Amino acid sequence: MKIVIAPDSFKDSLSAEKVAEAIAAGLSDVLPDAQIITCPMADGGEGTVDAIVAAGNGQLRRNRVQGPLGVSVEANWGWLPDTRTAIIEMAEASGLQLVARNERDACISSTFGTGELIKAALDEGAQRIILAIGGSATNDAGAGALQALGLELFDEQGQPLAQGGLALAKLARIELAGLDPRLTDVRFEIAADVNNPLCGEHGASAIFGPQKGASEEQVRLLDHALGHFADHCAQVLPKDVRDEPGSGAAGGLGFAAKAFFGAQFRAGVEVVAELVGLSEAVKGADLVVTGEGRFDAQTLRGKTPFGVARIAQAQGVPVVVLAGTLGDGYQALYEHGIQAAFAIVSGPMGLEDACGQAAQLLTDRARDIARLLSLKVA
Numbered sequence: 001m002k003i004v005i006a007p008d009s010f011k012d013s014l015s016a017e018k019v020a021e022a023i024a025a026g027l028s029d030v031l032p033d034a035q036i037i038t039c040p041m042a043d044g045g046e047g048t049v050d051a052i053v054a055a056g057n058g059q060l061r062r063n064r065v066q067g068p069l070g071v072s073v074e075a076n077w078g079w080l081p082d083t084r085t086a087i088i089e090m091a092e093a094s095g096l097q098l099v100a101r102n103e104r105d106a107c108i109s110s111t112f113g114t115g116e117l118i119k120a121a122l123d124e125g126a127q128r129i130i131l132a133i134g135g136s137a138t139n140d141a142g143a144g145a146l147q148a149l150g151l152e153l154f155d156e157q158g159q160p161l162a163q164g165g166l167a168l169a170k171l172a173r174i175e176l177a178g179l180d181p182r183l184t185d186v187r188f189e190i191a192a193d194v195n196n197p198l199c200g201e202h203g204a205s206a207i208f209g210p211q212k213g214a215s216e217e218q219v220r221l222l223d224h225a226l227g228h229f230a231d232h233c234a235q236v237l238p239k240d241v242r243d244e245p246g247s248g249a250a251g252g253l254g255f256a257a258k259a260f261f262g263a264q265f266r267a268g269v270e271v272v273a274e275l276v277g278l279s280e281a282v283k284g285a286d287l288v289v290t291g292e293g294r295f296d297a298q299t300l301r302g303k304t305p306f307g308v309a310r311i312a313q314a315q316g317v318p319v320v321v322l323a324g325t326l327g328d329g330y331q332a333l334y335e336h337g338i339q340a341a342f343a344i345v346s347g348p349m350g351l352e353d354a355c356g357q358a359a360q361l362l363t364d365r366a367r368d369i370a371r372l373l374s375l376k377v378a
Contacts, residue, residue: 001373003027004281004317006039007291008304009047010324013355014362016040016047017054022359023289023322026366030374039281041290043304044191044268045134046097049078049089055276057082063120065113066148068094068137069103070163077117080275085128086121087275090114090250091135094144096212099137104213106139106205106222108164111253115148122182130271131257132191133250139209140165141198141226142256150178151260165205165251166218169225174236179260188263191271193302196248198241198255199227204248212251226252233259269307279311287373288312288319289366295341296327306336313337322365324354342369 005027007019014022020038027036040055042048053060059079067073078087091097093113096104114131121129138144143153144163152175153161153168161167196202205214205222214222227242234240237259241247246265247255257263273279282288290308292299299306309319313336321333321341330341344361345354354361 001031002035002037002285004037004039004285004288006041006278006288006308007322008041008043010293010355010358011046013293013324013358016042016051018359019291019362022362023291023366026363027370029367030370037281039276039278041269041276041278041304041308042272043302043307044132044193044271046089046091048132048191048268048272049076049087049092051272052080052087052275053078061120061124063117065093065116066110067098067113068109069099069105070110073098073113075113075117077121079124083128084126085130086124086126087130087132088114088117088121089132090253093117094138095135096137097135104137106209106212106214106251107166107218109138109212110140110144110163111136111138111142111251112144112148112163114253115145118145119149119180122180122186126186128187128189130189130191131253131263132268133253134192134268136250136253137212138165138253139205139212139214139222139251141168141204141229141252142254143168143229145253146179146256146260149180149183151176152178165222165225167225168229169221171229171232174232176236183261186261188257188261189271190246190249190254190257190263190265191268192246192249192254192265193267194249194254195245197243197245198230198247198252199223202248204252207248208251230255267302267307269302269304273307273311278308282312282315282317285317288317289322289369290319291322293324294327295321295323295325295330295333297329297332299330299333300336305338306333309333309337320369322362324358
């Protein structure tokens, strides 16, 4: 029997690699002769770099860069030397988890540190850069990242603009000459599942600004500022991409990546699956086990279990999900290649306890699934 284990991380608890190890331990206890392949996954958000590096042939790099509010942070990124591919998780440099809830400020937060990571990848000789852009703390249309890469933004007095989305309302001139010329030789891909435009009622500011600390009035001002930035970009670039799906991703970093780097958008789980070789691993498998912290109807929007199930379904392999909790509408996934789903908790349990015991709970539930499989084998 061949079983492939391809879970996402359990947020605030276990990395995808640790989740896979815990599930493998339970399956092996009951099915010692089974061929078990672990294939940690992610969907372009938190844990993407770790999942890809853990799959093999990857290296973890670390740089000190500017955080979203200007305080320096240590940020990891992945390097695949065989293909000269860099995997940059923008949340490492510009993520919401780097800012205390009471300090979140969408008006001044900047993607400058993400630009510094891109520069580090260019210095390494990257020919392909994958930007995983989930979990941002920013709403600056990627202007900070562009500034870190040499783009110059000036106000009416000819002074450099301050960082942050709100400052873009004062933009009077864009100077392209200093933008790093190496960017034109690199293939950029965005790993994300957000299809919002840059501006408007479904844009970056309106939809994501409040969770980053923006008030209703600040959302209005930020939306205007990002539109003003896009107006100026349209004057110096051959194409206006503000209304394209994904331009509003990560507070508009998607816009900058499309407009200045020619980036292509792909589903995050699709990119990760390709890099970790999931399709090849699933060939000839009898079962795939995947999972995530919360499994519900939102999983249909491109989260890891949905992406894993699509790959397995194409090869006729059944899929079982292990999740921290089963939320509303999870049964809808049964129409998309998932045969069964189980919550790992064994009884009433607080979130803190569940997170602390997640590895053992995963192992216990995997052992239960293996017992059912052993009945079939017998």
